[in-house]
Amino acid sequence: MSSSIKLGGAFIGLMAGVGFASGQEVLQFFISYGWPGLAGAVIASLLMSFLVMTLYMIGSRLKTDSHDEAINFICGPWLGKVMDWMITFFLFGSVVVMLAGAGSSAHQQAGVPQALGSAIAAVLTIIIVCLGIKRVITLLSLITPILAVMIVVIAIYSLSTMDKSFSELEKIIRTEPQATNNWFLSALLYVSYNVAATAAMLVVMGGTVKESAKAGIGGVIGGLGVGLLILVMSLALMAKADVINGVEIPTLHLSNQMSRWFGSVVLVLFQIKLLLTSIGLTFALAARLRSYGIPFFWGAALSVSTAYVASLLGFVKLVGIVYPAMGYMGSVLIVCIVFAWVRIWRQRED
Template sequence: MNKNSWQIALAYMSVVIGGGFASGNEVLQFFTGYGIAGVAGSVVSAVLFAFLGMQIARISSIMQAGSHKQVLYIIFGKQAGFVVDLILSFFLYGVGVVMLAGAGSTLAQQFGLDPLVGSVLMTVLVIGTLCLNVKGIINLISAVMPFLLILVLAIMVYSIVTSTGSTEELNQAATEVPVITFLGAEVSHWALSGLLYASFNIAVGFPMLAVIGGLTKSPRAAGRGGVVGGLGLGFLIILLSIGLFANLDKLQGIEIPTLMLAQNIHPWLAVLLSLALVAMIYSTAVGMFFAFSARFAAPETKRFKVLSAIFTVVGLGLSQVGFTKLVGTVYPMLGVVGLVLIIAIAASWIRTRKRSTEELAKEAQSRI
């Protein structure tokens, strides 16, 4: 693993983890409601994250892509890729809005601030960051990952070890957790929920992962970074799933479950985690608004900066709907787009797995 591989892995994890993941809100809705079986669902997501991360980064590196649009055109063809790009961009904007709401909820739960205060603060930070160059944005996103990783690991391990609830009690508590809905209906099986979780998260991570992969000369190094990032994500999901289930009797009605667990350990740990959550929400928000704005203007141009500011401010207004409601509404719909991506990426892998890098590069150039 070289420096580029590690950068891809960390940036991939940072963009996907974001506010819903690291807060435990997503994991609670997608896995914990199925009881102990939800842990198996998190394993399904882990395997998919590793495979999809490898393929996206590798394809992007082969064609030296400058945006996710180019990768979509390779996977789907130009016309279908254009349609998928439009739909994906719309839902990515929705995820950016969710992140602004998540910042408000985190600071409200920890510090008692009005949710609007946290959302406004995050809006200002996102706009300021989008005025940087692309490499500067990637470096900032990658830098915040190790701190949160260590913190969440410590909190989850401690919470699992000190859990006092019996399996029967915890499974009973799980029946009171509303599971995720998809196309208007509750998802009835943990395996399908695991698939949907990977599908909407890969849709979230796809644009930034495609850009980072395109900055890497070696497809092999890019693929390794995608695999390591995906496995890291999978490990965190599994750990979060176990930790939340083990303490489910204490988490009913809580919007930021990991923050509550940190508070139970020590108030100062909760303060540290709240700051780390804001940092992760920030990294995902930047990634989403960057990808959306890049759809309409070239990054680093004046037009891009103006549009980024406008889109983010509009997102601030939309974020006032509420964090949990937005997670349960936007993410399942984004899952449809992600499912289409998973199928197309798998088909591309089957079609090209025995071909050389040179052959794939020539095909990529002919299809753009």
């Protein structure tokens, strides 16, 4: 059971950077649609639990240390090659957004130039990624309880100090940027881009667990945990819709509303979360490039250096462009994962 909890915590920690820690992702994909966005969060949570469970189980069954074998199993040899390149692109795109978020949060809180903040995160990513996958999993799972407490504290503050009615706040929140023009489609795209961005890392993490059933339970724990945190954060953002309007990093802004000291603590936690997520994604990316004969360290260095240049476009712009595009392309992968689960289920019955 401990391995299941560790995998579940690692997924939540991984998702913290890619999917919801800044609040900007939750804002654009869920709560900017008002109350229907909460229904979207519930749907996303259930679907994500199923998909992560399946990916963990596949990784465990194959004992894989790179995503190419697992993707060929999921998609077949021909489509698998196409998806392999797409997932490599997804990994790179997600690292770009992580570095941009690191620079943006450092600038918003401490006035550090965005380019410098992103550069520091890039250098640390290259150095720490060489620690190995098991240490990365441990670090990701350790940050999860701290993350959960931070989100709950911000939510309690937001709900207890709101000075407008929810009907007024809903009108304000609907003026924020939206990922698509439909809340249900946004929920599906949210799942799609997150699964696409983390699939390579998830199958590798699943490969560290001997029993596929325990790996699958870890996926369910992680998916439901992410869904719960998204719902809590959505309520926090809704309660302060008038305060976060036009802000790049809503969670950091709200923490500063509480106190400058708490804001500084949240900045440190936010930077750690982004860094760990960037490390996890870079590990999977470098592991894939290694199969083309590129040494692990140089694959990581080349990937992160290129991602740093792209990150200079800006965090909010990248979230609005990269993630929806990944969501549309990643929908093909989701369909393949569902069929892979059916195959696994039939094999168990036989």
